[in-house]
Amino acid sequence: MMNEIDDFINYLLADKGYSKLTAKEYRSALQSLQIFYRSLDNQLTWYTLDADVVRQWMAREMARGENARTISKQLSGVRSFYKYMRRVGRMDHSPVTAVKSPKIHPKLPSFLRNSEVNQLFDDIDYPSGYEGMRDRTILLTFYHTGIRLAELIGLDVENIDLNQRELKVTGKRNKQRIVPFSAELANAFRAYLPVRQAYVSTDAGALFFNRRKLRIDRRRVGLIVKHYLSLVTTQRKKSPHVLRHTFASAMLNNGADLEAIKELLGHESVATTEVYTHTTFADLKKQYKLAHPRA
Template identity: 50%
Template structure:
């Protein structure tokens, strides 16, 4: 009866879809099968946290992913919160149970050789839009800025004499990113073409022909279209270029703390994920140095 009343609550009070309700019902049935197998005298009101943890372990042993196990635990949490509100149980056995941690996927990045091929050998066209599109790709790769940060750049944010770009990141936190002579020359060439093409004031550093600022979807699509010319990666986005920047920096012996500051990460833990992608470089060093490699 407890299961049935809970599912009715989801159907009529929460307006959940039938598919979701069936999924919740299946999770509760499987959980009941498990704890009855442990002790046939148990029911939903007598289950404790150890039983829930045991079920979680059995699911992992059966090959369920962390995502699937966490979804099933979410069903249990909703169920026991409902029983608490109805005063059917005095405590929630799922409250102190932590689900398995999901494995973070390694960042997807473009190899240095492919980025060089894109920026040095690809024909973007002579017009304003071709020059601008190449400049956007180069800026992403040379600075590691986020999509929103690039769109928000103004002319005043670029200090050519000091070789610095002022970036406004998450929560309006600002940081300075240095740039080299190549980016300086290319940016100046882009601005020259832009100012000749666009009449009137420009809203941002990177603009459309009408002087209006770019929008996210437009930049995303131009990055995807151009990356497709040199790589077959499934994911081809501005964030992939940010990953490529970080990976190239670490492959070329940059300190992790420095890369963290350049990316604008709050925690070093966030930046550490890029150290996994530099294994290819370590392997290359090993093969060159070890006599039996």
């Protein structure tokens, strides 16, 4: 029996190089829509549902408390699914062509102030031994390169070129890019690598390991970042993405070109990178209100 969702997910992973996380999100959206349209009419299928049913499903999701950004991402999965169905010749139309995504109000990214960054790397006493050195190196890698969480987890020792001070990063859809890094991170790598080698008895393979001497995972890195950011900031969000945002905002504030930041971050479009200009402007407005006598 044909399973359209499984076929689509396999196509995303095998042919398009999508991440497992994106594939999982798209599967969840499609399964949610499928359950919904079957609850309306058990005769409905992927081939017979129309735009109104999709809009009803989106309205139901919103009523359940999902925000516009999440619903837009879910709809993106449905759009991709029908694009695939047309590509393989199973359908000649898409019922979501006329369906508009909900309006998303720009969400300004959270980032650390310079004083908090200095405190993070200069004032904290990291534990001795492998884990303490690993944790500080992870934080420095996020801050100096702006890479994503998944990209950091995927790093191998061979991806580091200490002589050229370059990092080979595998991003979304297996696209590779070269990211330069500073002398501070180079020195951190030089100190960390011998300790890492003694810890796992190999100079090859994964760059960062957990206590079981396996490649470190998303959850552990998230906990590490949350712990140390909690020591320097009271802001609510304390994720690896905060350090990515901090990197981008620092680059922009110190004169980097927006197109260059786009390439460093691995963004597909400069429009994605432009959110950092809004962040900078928001900070300028705050400073204006504080400083201007009649603001």
